[in-house]
Amino acid sequence: MTPTSTPVYLDHASTTPVDSRVAASMAEVLNSETEFGNPASASHDYGDVAHALVEQARCQVAAAVGAAPAEVVWTSGATEANNLSLFGVAQYYRERGRHIVTSRTEHKAVLDPCRELERRGWQVTYLVPDREGLLDPDQVAAALRQDTVLVSIMHVNNEIGVVQNIGAFGAICARHGAWLHVDAAQSLGKCPIDFAGLGVDLMSLSAHKVYGPKGVGALAVARRKDGSRSARVQLAPLLFGGGQEQGLRAGTLATHQVVGMGLAFELAASISSTETVRIVQLQRRLWQGLAAIGGVLRNGSAAHSVPHLLNVSFEGVEGESLLAAIRPHLAVSTGSACTSALAEPSYVLRALGRSERLSESSLRFGLGRTTTEKDIDTAIAVLSREVQRLRGIAGVQSVRASAAVPAT
Amino acid sequence: MNYSELTRRYFESPANVGELSGPGVFRGAAGNREAGTWVQFDLRCESGTLQAARFLAFACPHTIAASAWLAEQSVGRAVTRTLPESVQELRDRFDVPVEKMGRLLIIEDAWLAAAVPAIDYRG
Numbered sequence: 001m002t003p004t005s006t007p008v009y010l011d012h013a014s015t016t017p018v019d020s021r022v023a024a025s026m027a028e029v030l031n032s033e034t035e036f037g038n039p040a041s042a043s044h045d046y047g048d049v050a051h052a053l054v055e056q057a058r059c060q061v062a063a064a065v066g067a068a069p070a071e072v073v074w075t076s077g078a079t080e081a082n083n084l085s086l087f088g089v090a091q092y093y094r095e096r097g098r099h100i101v102t103s104r105t106e107h108k109a110v111l112d113p114c115r116e117l118e119r120r121g122w123q124v125t126y127l128v129p130d131r132e133g134l135l136d137p138d139q140v141a142a143a144l145r146q147d148t149v150l151v152s153i154m155h156v157n158n159e160i161g162v163v164q165n166i167g168a169f170g171a172i173c174a175r176h177g178a179w180l181h182v183d184a185a186q187s188l189g190k191c192p193i194d195f196a197g198l199g200v201d202l203m204s205l206s207a208h209k210v211y212g213p214k215g216v217g218a219l220a221v222a223r224r225k226d227g228s229r230s231a232r233v234q235l236a237p238l239l240f241g242g243g244q245e246q247g248l249r250a251g252t253l254a255t256h257q258v259v260g261m262g263l264a265f266e267l268a269a270s271i272s273s274t275e276t277v278r279i280v281q282l283q284r285r286l287w288q289g290l291a292a293i294g295g296v297l298r299n300g301s302a303a304h305s306v307p308h309l310l311n312v313s314f315e316g317v318e319g320e321s322l323l324a325a326i327r328p329h330l331a332v333s334t335g336s337a338c339t340s341a342l343a344e345p346s347y348v349l350r351a352l353g354r355s356e357r358l359s360e361s362s363l364r365f366g367l368g369r370t371t372t373e374k375d376i377d378t379a380i381a382v383l384s385r386e387v388q389r390l391r392g393i394a395g396v397q398s399v400r401a402s403a404a405v406p407a408t
Numbered sequence: 409m410n411y412s413e414l415t416r417r418y419f420e421s422p423a424n425v426g427e428l429s430g431p432g433v434f435r436g437a438a439g440n441r442e443a444g445t446w447v448q449f450d451l452r453c454e455s456g457t458l459q460a461a462r463f464l465a466f467a468c469p470h471t472i473a474a475s476a477w478l479a480e481q482s483v484g485r486a487v488t489r490t491l492p493e494s495v496q497e498l499r500d501r502f503d504v505p506v507e508k509m510g511r512l513l514i515i516e517d518a519w520l521a522a523a524v525p526a527i528d529y530r531g
Binding site (some may be wrong): 320325392394 | 472
């Protein structure tokens with residue numbers, strides 16, 4: 001089968017195309033003869049102009065997530081923000097305690113720093129979500145110890161789209177005296193974010209998930225004093241050099257990058273309710289079409305997830321063959337990590353109790369601004385054809401009716 | 409993962425998918441679906457010659473392609489105690505990554521499970 005056209009892009013949870021308005025704002029900075037200055041140069045107007053652009057973007061990002069501008073620290077992306085949170089808290093509070101609580105379904109950018117901290121002598125508790133991917137606040141409360149310094153739980157899961165009850169975790173952490181870090185890379189534009197209202201101390205943000213540029217993100221660091229906390233979170237920096245970003249992130253700021261992120265966040269925060277309804281309808285159309293194939297299982301809670309993601313497993317189909325069959329037609333993410341010639345099944349789906357085979361034969365569909373009804377119908381048609389073809393080759397005679405059921 | 413043109417062709421349009429029945433049909437299978445790879449061959453033999461072959465495979469594209477190729481190319485050949493083409497030759501032909509050598513051995517096991525009992529069959 002030779003593709004007759006460009007594959008349909010249904011991987012917006014992986015990354016998004018840059019909004020043309022964002023690209024234009026970045027190009028303007030890059031092409032300008034007055035905006036190229038170092039934002040940290042206070043001794044001339046060139047620096048002041050760049051500084052003003054950076055601060056304007058900081059206000060845009062802060063407003064989009066319910067933070068104060070002074071709480072926004074620029075980073076190279078959510079991965080760096082996660083690393084700064086985990087290593088920064090661990091290092092700063094190492095004399096107070098060396099225990100961290102996180103979950104089995106976090107992004108690698110949280111799990112890998114946790115593993116590294118374990119190698120360095122910290123202890124980490126990995127909470128196991130229920131079969132729908134949800135964590136119970138009581139689990140978090142029960143995992144807290146006298147020496148727990150940090151709880152790190154993501155807001156919207158990047159594989160299954162499940163939204164955690166962050167507000168409840170915030171209250172528990174505040175009562176206990178542990179800091180709460182939230183990886184919110186997938187949240188903006190998909191569900192409301194209220195940094196202050198949720199009681200979060202540290203929140204990782206990313207530009208390229210919301211039609212902004214790659215290579216820039218931010219960490220929101222709580223500076224509020226609202227009575228629920230006896231102190232404000234402190235971080236040991238990862239980088240040393242110029243004292244930029246309140247001493248938390250040394251290095252000359254990339255003005256064009258942060259300008260792009262600022263505008264992308266402003267646009268994402270002002271997304272219309274009609275667009276959200278459109279995405280909800282497209283996701284419903286996709287799920288109904290896939291379910292009609294038979295033997296298709298939905299992964300993650302349908303009731304507690306963003307409409308922009310749909311993760312399903314196909315019974316009776318080998319994972320690598322499924323991906324190879326649809327690849328000429330569809331750009332989606334697979335449930336296996338192809339780190340070598342042999343795929344590893346998704347650890348997120350395994351944590352939900354899915355078998356290795358169903359974890360490998362899963363696909364994640366990421367819907368976004370560019371997704372059309374025609375894209376959805378193409379995806380359904382391609383999958384219907386290829387799943388039936390592969391089941392025929394596999395000698396799988398029949399599969400049970402599809403259902404939006406959790407793993408069994 | 410990138411696949412060779414031949415692998416993609418035999419994966420996307422495999423001939424000889426299915427099963428055979430009746431006199432002179434020998435069936436061999438190896439692997440299992442739960443472990444990720446399962447292959448089955450049905451071989452119809454007469455006087456030591458392969459008359460027809462069909463395969464089924466719950467497997468990766470390399471394994472499906474190699475199984476399909478064997479089922480297609482072996483018809484008319486003598487049935488022997490070896491694969492019509494060695495595992496190493498199959499690996500080279502379909503550019504199979506070394507990590508997947510075990511899957512080619514499953515193909516060999518399935519083929520021989522059907523072929524060896526068929527060698528002395530005279531109808």
